[in-house]
Amino acid sequence: MIRAVSLDLDDTLWPIAPVIQRAELELHAWFARHAPATAARFTVGELIRLRDAIALEFPDRSHDFTWMRHLAIERALVAAGDDPDLAEPAFECFFHWRQQVTLFDDALPALERLAAKFPLIGLTNGNADWRAIGLAPFFSHGVLAAREFGQGKPHAAFFHAACREVGCAPHEVLHGGDDWHLDVEGAHDAGLPAAWVRRPHHPDRPPESLAQALHEVSDLLQLADLLGA
Secondary structure (H helix, E strand, O other): OOOEEEEOOEOOOEOOHHHHHHHHHHHHHHHHHHOHHHHHHOOHHHHHHHHHHHHHHOHHHOOOHHHHHHHHHHHHHHHHOOOHHHHHHHHHHHHHHHOOOOOOOOHHHHHHHHHHHOOEEEEEOOOOOHHHHOOOOOOOOOEEEHHHHOOOOOOHHHHHHHHHHHOOOHHHEEEEEOOHHHHHHHHHHOOOOEEEEOOOOOOOOOOOOOOOOEEEEOOHHHHHHHOOO
16 A cells, blocks of 8 residues: 655666766866866866765765765865865755766656656655755655765664654655665655656666565656556
8 A cells, every 4th residue: 555655766766877977077177177187187087086085085975975975076186285165065066966967768657657646755865956856846745865864774763754744654754766676675664655767778687685665666657657646
C-alpha cells in the first residue's frame, strides 16, 4: 500500500557526469579571467583532486558538497597567491553551471504522472537547486538534502525524515533511485520498499540480493506504470 514516493535526483532524473564536467571547465575558465595565477597553478584535474582530498580530510562534512567545493576553491586561490575573497564569486560560477542539467526524456512525463497520484519528495546527497531546475511543480513536499539535514543516504534517519515529511510510515513510502547502495540498500535498511532505476548504462545487479521490497525498472515511466500512476 504505497501512499507516497521519494526520488533521488542526480543520475535518476538527469545524468550528472556531463553536468559536473561542464561546471569544472567553466570554473577553470573563470579562474583564467579573474584569478590567472590559480588557473596557471591548477589544471582542472588538479582542482578535482584538491576537492577529493578535502572530502578525505573532513569525513564528517562529506555530505556537504557545497562546503567542500567552496573550501577547495579558497585553498586553490590561497596556494596560487590570488585573493581568497574571490572564492565566493568563483563558487557562484561553478554552482550556476552545476544547475544546467538535461533531464532524461522520461523524467518530466513520469514526474507529472507520479505527482498526480502521490505526494512526492526528493532525497539527494548532492546540491542541485531543484527549484531553479524547475522541479517545484512536482515535489509537493520539497527536496530533503543531506547538506541541510546533516547526513544523507544510506543513513536510515535520512529516509525516516522524508517519511515524516510526507506523513507516512516507512513501509508506505517507495523510494526510487539509481544507486544500488545509497538508494536501494539504504531504503531497504530503513524499512522502505525500493525501486532500482537501472538505466541501460548501469552495471549488473550486485551479487548480493535483497529478498523483499525491491523492484527494478529501466526508467521512471516504468516506475509510474508499476505504481499505477
